[in-house]
Each structure stands twice: as structure tokens, then as C-alpha cells.
Amino acid sequence: MQVKYGSPDQFFDCRSKYSDSWVWKCLLQLRPFIKQGIYWKVRNGRSINFWTDSWCSEDSLVPMLDLDPASLSEAGIQVSEFITPDKQCDTTKLRSCLPNDIVQLIQGIPLPYTDVEDPFCWVILVVVIFLQNLLLGRPTKISVGNKLYGNITGSGK
Numbered sequence: 219m220q221v222k223y224g225s226p227d228q229f230f231d232c233r234s235k236y237s238d239s240w241v242w243k244c245l246l247q248l249r250p251f252i253k254q255g256i257y258w259k260v261r262n263g264r265s266i267n268f269w270t271d272s273w274c275s276e277d278s279l280v281p282m283l284d285l286d287p288a289s290l291s292e293a294g295i296q297v298s299e300f301i302t303p304d305k306q307c308d309t310t311k312l313r314s315c316l317p318n319d320i321v322q323l324i325q326g327i328p329l330p331y332t333d334v335e336d337p338f339c340w341v342i343l344v345v346v347i348f349l350q351n352l353l354l355g356r357p358t359k360i361s362v363g364n365k366l367y368g369n370i371t372g373s374g375k
Contacts, residue, residue: 252340260327261334263297273297274324282320297336305329
């Protein structure tokens with residue numbers, strides 16, 4: 219499977235190919251919806267975007283602080299930039315860009331003492347219901363933010 223579709227860590231970056239299955243192409247189209255259900259667990263912080271990934275709350279920092287992602291000077295910065303070499307939150311750096319209540323929230327996140335990759339959790343119930351409806355041929359409305367993907371109907375086979 220990895221030879222045909224790539225490794226799981228490439229799911230959000232890969233492109234659809236003509237030879238891909240119909241189900242895989244549907245999953246690729248739903249990546250924004252799937253990404254909304256992801257919550258990152260902070261370990262080394264290298265896989266997590268500080269501003270746009272959900273890691274310290276149910277939402278990312280962008281909507282929590284009502285920010286425009288285009289206005290961020292360091293939009294690509296990772297959570298690892300805010301973790302000191304001795305595996306502590308860099309409180310000084312956090313306070314330079316976040317309000318105190320968010321800094322306190324982040325300080326409550328336990329960090330491991332070893333260099334471990336960041337796993338993510340997935341709100342899977344919504345996806346299971348979607349896939350069930352898709353496989354049974356039931357129309358399913360999918361929207362991400364204000365973009366409506368419309369009715370997606372499965373083949374039922």
C-alpha cells in the first residue's frame with residue numbers, strides 16, 4: 219500500500235494520480251475536513267505548526283486569537299521553536315507573541331524528556347459516519363469552514 223499511496227506522513231502533501239482508486243481520490247479531496255479533526259500531542263514539536271495546527275486547544279492559535287494567517291510574519295514556525303533544549307516551554311518566547319492566558323494553557327502541556335515524534339489524535343466518529351454514508355450510497359454534505367463540497371454520493375458497492 220505504501221508503494222502505491224505513499225507513507226502516512228505524506229497524506230496531506232501527496233497529489234492524486236490517475237491510477238488511484240475512487241475511494242483514495244475522495245479521501246484526498248476531503249483532506250481539509252480531515253485536518254480539522256486532527257489534534258496534535260506535543261512531544262518534540264517538530265511536526266506541529268505553531269499557529270495553524272491544533273495542539274494546545276481544540277482549535278489552532280489563529281482562530282483562538284482571531285488572527286489572519288496571511289499577516290503572520292513567521293507563519294511556518296514549528297512548536298519546537300518554543301521548547302528549550304532541556305525540554306521546557308520557552309516562556310519568554312511565548313510571552314513575546316501570546317497573551318498570558320494562552321501561555322498558561324501551553325505551560326500545562328506535559329513534555330517528554332526524550333526526543334519523540336509528535337503523534338496526532340483524530341476525531342474519528344465524524345469520519346466513520348461519513349464513510350458509512352458514502353459506502354451505503356447516502357448523500358453526504360461536507361463543508362470545511364465556509365467552503366461547501368456539496369453532496370458526495372457513494373456507489374454503494
